[in-house]
Amino acid sequence: xxxxxxxxxxxxxxxxxxxxxxxxxxxxxxxxxxxxxxxxxxxxxxxxxxxxxxxxxxxxxxxxxxxxxxxxxxxxxxxxxxxxxxxxxxxxxxxxxxxxxxxxxxxxxxxxxxxxxxxxxxxxxxxxxxxxxxxxxxxxxxxxxxxxxxxxxxxxxxxxxxxxxxxxxxxxxxxxxxxxxxxxxxxxxxxxxxxxxxxxxxxxxxxxxxxxxxxxxxxxxxxxxxxxxxxxxxxxxxxxxxxxxxxxxxxxxxxxxxxxxx
Numbered sequence: 019x020x021x022x023x024x025x026x027x028x029x030x031x032x033x034x035x036x037x038x039x040x041x042x043x044x045x046x047x048x049x050x051x052x053x054x055x056x057x058x059x060x061x062x063x064x065x066x067x068x069x070x071x072x073x074x075x076x077x078x079x080x081x082x083x084x085x086x087x088x089x090x091x092x093x094x095x096x097x098x099x100x101x102x103x104x105x106x107x108x109x110x111x112x113x114x115x116x117x118x119x120x121x122x123x124x125x126x127x128x129x130x131x132x133x134x135x136x137x138x139x140x141x142x143x144x145x146x147x148x149x150x151x152x153x154x155x156x157x158x159x160x161x162x163x164x165x166x167x168x169x170x171x172x173x174x175x176x177x178x179x180x181x182x183x184x185x186x187x188x189x190x191x192x193x194x195x196x197x198x199x200x201x202x203x204x205x206x207x208x209x210x211x212x213x214x215x216x217x218x219x220x221x222x223x224x225x226x227x228x229x230x231x232x233x234x235x236x237x238x239x240x241x242x243x244x245x246x247x248x249x250x251x252x253x254x255x256x257x258x259x260x261x262x263x264x265x266x267x268x269x270x271x272x273x274x275x276x277x278x279x280x
Contacts, residue, residue: 019072021092025100029069029091033101033113039167046116048169048181051104055179056112062183066114073098073109103171116169120185123158123202129223129276131156132204133269134195136240137164137231143262144168145176147229148184150266152177154273156227158185160195162240164231192239199226199243206244208236209268211258213247216271225272229265 022030035041036049047068050056060067070090093101101111123132133151138144144166151159161168168181168188187198199206205222207213209229228244230236236244250259250267259267 019090019092022097023094025097029071029113030093030097030101033069033071033111036113037103037170039170042116042167042169045113047113048116048174049101049111049171050114050174050179050182051102051111051171052108052175053110055174056110059112059114059179059182066182067112068115069113071098071101071111071113073102073107076109104175114182117182117186120158120187122187122198123204125202127203127223130204131224131269131272131276132158132160132199132226133265134160134162134199134206134226134228134240135165135168136162136228136237137234138229138261139164139166140232140261141166141170141172142176143232143260145173145178145181146262147265147269148173148177148186149180150262150269152180152184154269155276156184156269156273158187160190160198160226161186161188162190162192162195162237164237192237192243195240196243205246206240208241208244208247209249209261209264210236210247211249213249215251216248216268217251219246219248221272221275227265227268227272229261232261 032045033049036047042048050059072092074092074094133156168186174181204224204226206226206228228240248268250264
């Protein structure tokens with residue numbers, strides 16, 4: 019294990035920069051914290067972990083055994099704090115290879131669902147929506163401009179690391195997203211309070227669920243390519259549901275209507 023003494027070390031600087039979208043794209047990598055998440059990613063995606071950063075004082079048994087043979091760096095606590103953005107860090111972080119972004123979606127006639135994020139700014143909401151998309155069998159996620167960095171440490175924690183293997187197409191404008199969905203045969207339906215109650219709605223065989231901004235709802239561009247809207251029935255006592263909660267309920271119901279992969 020190599021000990022790092024300087025915050026100007028190249029590996030430390032890279033890890034710090036991975037908190038920003040620019041850093042993610044510059045280095046083609048993202049940061050994952052916590053032994054469980056790192057271990058899960060290493061098992062599912064061998065070779066995805068480029069470096070492991072260990073805070074001085076963390077017991078070596080906490081380092082995932084799969085990574086013992088790789089490049090592991092020991093950092094003093096004051097330097098590790100520059101890398102970690104968690105309040106109660108477990109003292110272990112990994113720099114992981116950024117997944118290759120698909121150019122589009124696979125066309126075909128089989129039933130399929132994808133999620134479209136339109137201006138989801140809160141990392142917790144974005145990560146929760148990614149995690150639910152994976153849990154309910156959605157094939158991919160499209161991210162429109164205005165959505166937060168889907169590979170930030172906060173999103174990755176909330177997503178439980180599914181952004182490392184669930185196909186994600188980032189940085190799309192509405193026109194490009196519409197083209198991708200149309201070319202693959204998807205019908206876009208918006209998540210909106212005034213939409214048709216999802217439990218009685220007819221869901222297209224190939225459905226794209228579009229979840230809009232927490233504060234402003236769907237953008238004009240996203241609204242233009244939607245062909246309908248779905249809602250979660252609720253009492254009048256509550257004005258609306260959180261974007262992640264509404265999206266999770268809708269995805270759960272839509273996913274339950276689809277054949278599950280074994």
